[in-house]
């Protein structure tokens with residue numbers, strides 16, 4: 001067996017963290033790495049001591065989104081669970097600013113706009129993700145560029161067996 005490279009090693013840990021999530025819509029895991037050292041792990045979930053999605057059900061909101069399809073613009077209705085704190089936000093809540101300066105975040109899913117905005121102001125220098133999230137991709141990419149942050153997708157990566165769950169958008 002060949003030795004795992006660092007990207008695979010840390011993304012595997014992010015996927016392991018994601019298995020703690022109780023949200024039926026999306027299991028997201030994130031880890032903070034400073035110079036090959038693991039400084040924190042997080043997943044999406046309700047605040048501590050508050051019923052989570054498996055107990056109380058997802059807290060769904062409906063949103064209308066303008067999408068480009070078949071050469072025209074279409075309004076599409078989408079649902080989103082707002083019960084959980086996103087994995088990236090929990091990671092920021094449980095790590096120190098000092099530790100984050102120049103660090104790398106490995107996250108199973110491409111961050112949403114809000115998380116990307118927070119990460120951009122958190123001291124983190126690089127974001128590495130696996131599953132794309134097309135909704136905010138262009139906006140987030142533009143933000144990373146103007147902030148001078150590295151932003152990479154692991155295209156060849158395969159999550160560890162048993163850690164991958166279906167995503168409901």
Ligand SMILES: [Zn+2]
Nearest residue numbers: 023053058081
């Ligand atoms: Zn949920």
Ligand SMILES: [Zn+2]
Nearest residue numbers: 086111112115
């Ligand atoms: Zn998010």
